[in-house]
Amino acid sequence: MALKTSLAGQTFAFADLRTLLAKASPERSGDHLAAIAASSALERVAAQHCLADMPLKIFAGLELMPEVDDWVSDLIAGQHDARAFSRVASLTVGELREHLLCADPAELERLTYALTPEMVSAVCKLMRNQDLIAIAARRKVVKRFRSTVGLPGRLSARNQPNDPTDDSFGIAASLVDGLVMGSGDAVLGVNPATDSVEDYGRVCRILDDVRAAYDIPTQTCCLGHVTTAIEAIEAGAPVDLVFQSIGGSAKTNRSFGVSLGVLREAQDAASSLNRGTIGSDCFYFETGQGSALSANGHHGVDQQTMEVRAYALARAFDCLLVNTVVGFIGPEYLFDGRQIIRAGLEDHFCGKILGLPMGVDVCYTNHAEADQNDMDVLLTLLCAAGVNFVITVPGADDIMLNYQSLSHHDLAYARETMGLKAAPEFLDWMVRQGMMDDNGALIPAPNALAAAFDRVETLLEAR
Known part of the structure; x- marks a missing residue:
């Protein structure tokens, strides 16, 4: 899977999905401590561009940490509702952002088990603070x-x-x-x-x-x-x-x-x-x-x-x-x-x-x-x-x-x-x-x- 994009006359390549997600994250000191953060604001934006164009289907079939025997990963895979996912399976991560911004409370609830944590993390990285507020305000959990x-x-x-x-x-x-x-x-x-x-x-x-x-x-x-x-x-x-x-x-x-x-x-x-x-x-x-x-x-x-x-x-x-x-x-x-x-x-x-x-x-x-x-x-x-x-x-x-x-x-x-x-x-x-x-x-x-x-x-x- 080729994960690369061009921006400002430069080509940026990302080794795998976890690298792309890390580079696309808004800056925080913990990712710098782990030596996985973007090296510059330009690389961060390039990673976000690449992430926005990624089809959600890739997340549905790709292990984030394939070398690790991890029961949390197994739990995540078992929770995924393929039928519910079909509602958004044709979207990219960027299109999912637009979908969530327009979704009513009932649609947000329907998507609960359609989306994996990695999909939700990915779309979160593309959002402004007001996006995070506006969407969460419509999702009530009682x-x-x-x-x-x-x-x-x-x-x-x-x-x-x-x-x-x-x-x-x-x-x-x-x-x-x-x-x-x-x-x-x-x-x-x-x-x-x-x-x-x-x-x-x-x-x-x-x-x-x-x-x-x-x-x-x-x-x-x-x-x-x-x-x-x-x-x-x-x-x-x-x-x-x-x-x-x-x-x-x-x-x-x-x-x-x-x-x-x-x-x-x-x-x-x-x-x-x-x-x-x-x-x-x-x-x-x-x-x-x-x-x-x-x-x-x-x-x-x-x-x-x-x-x-x-x-x-x-x-x-x-x-x-x-x-x-x-x-x-x-x-x-x-x-x-x-x-x-x-x-x-x-x-x-x-x-x-x-x-x-x-x-x-x-x-x-x-x-x-x-x-x-x-x-x-x-x-x-x-x-x-x-x-x-x-x-x-x-x-x-x-x-x-x-x-x-x-x-x-x-x-x-x-x-x-x-x-x-x-x-x-x-x-x-x-x-x-x-x-x-x-x-x-x-x-x-x-x-x-x-x-x-x-x-x-x-x-x-x-x-």
């Missing part, structure tokens, strides 16, 4: 457990009450801080500082005690390793969602300590508890550009394409939530605010096209060339794109993971400025508590936080 996440006109949030020592009151106090600001309709989710079964179960019980005591229509999750979750379920822990970080290759997933079989075992374990009230979507996956390179499991594939391959794994399960932790790994992979913003929009778009309930952890590390203004921009753009949920922490500063995210106040800004509401079940609960009006606006209550802290402290002492 999931349910105790609350409904992903409905039009809604913006949900994960309330992330992390504590550096997993202190019970520290977690509960932070949890309440987010609840009174309207955060938590996606999940009440803690990243534990340790990964013992005992601590996992204790965190689950703290979250579930608060949820049950106040009859909050949401779900809880301790974001420990999936094997710890399985053991905790066997020990009787109140597990709503099971969590796992995943990647786009078998080697990356081995670095996370998971396999397809282990993930299936975890879903079966969580499903057996039957804790959902309006749905049974019980998995929560996190991803992020750069994880495959960090694990030396990228096999020469660019980080954005490898990220989209992870979404094929996620959609093999009953997910309530999937989010990319977009700037968490650091500037070695996404150097500055510009790269983080682009990656966040890419990941959200690609996940939605592949049928996932996508959220984004809008975040950055303190050694990246980014600041909270960049996060304001990304949050606002994601709301325009119809993101299912974001993650919020007190003061936008995660004191356990040591990175900057969104604050609970940022969530209030986004909802009020763009006319978005919380999940319907959670909104009704907030209204009954006197913390929101019927339109979803927060109601100032000067003593509500202190009173809530007192009630939670009493609850913990009773335990």
Whole structure:
């Protein structure tokens, strides 16, 4: 297969599909670190020209990493719906972009299993940010457990009450801080500082005690390793969602300590508890550009394409939530605010096209060339794109993971400025508590936080 094109009096040749995809990627530091990025803006544009003219049929029959025995690749091949693909099989990648820009929501849904991750990654590389926003905004993915996440006109949030020592009151106090600001309709989710079964179960019980005591229509999750979750379920822990970080290759997933079989075992374990009230979507996956390179499991594939391959794994399960932790790994992979913003929009778009309930952890590390203004921009753009949920922490500063995210106040800004509401079940609960009006606006209550802290402290002492 000849992959070459002429531009500005020069001829550019690309050795294979993975090389072409890497060279066509918008610039990011991770691809430079892997020594696969375009050497110049001209080479990048040449690669995008070549990619735009490539027939989609080539992707349907070509192995991206033929030398690698990779079960993620096998999963991708097994998911491809040839009949659905026939709708777009005659198109080139560039024509697919035009098709998606004109497609209505029903057509986007019909294409979910027609397109492979590599096709979606390819067309993403040809798009401006506004293309990524406009198309993703039309692709709604709705999931349910105790609350409904992903409905039009809604913006949900994960309330992330992390504590550096997993202190019970520290977690509960932070949890309440987010609840009174309207955060938590996606999940009440803690990243534990340790990964013992005992601590996992204790965190689950703290979250579930608060949820049950106040009859909050949401779900809880301790974001420990999936094997710890399985053991905790066997020990009787109140597990709503099971969590796992995943990647786009078998080697990356081995670095996370998971396999397809282990993930299936975890879903079966969580499903057996039957804790959902309006749905049974019980998995929560996190991803992020750069994880495959960090694990030396990228096999020469660019980080954005490898990220989209992870979404094929996620959609093999009953997910309530999937989010990319977009700037968490650091500037070695996404150097500055510009790269983080682009990656966040890419990941959200690609996940939605592949049928996932996508959220984004809008975040950055303190050694990246980014600041909270960049996060304001990304949050606002994601709301325009119809993101299912974001993650919020007190003061936008995660004191356990040591990175900057969104604050609970940022969530209030986004909802009020763009006319978005919380999940319907959670909104009704907030209204009954006197913390929101019927339109979803927060109601100032000067003593509500202190009173809530007192009630939670009493609850913990009773335990």
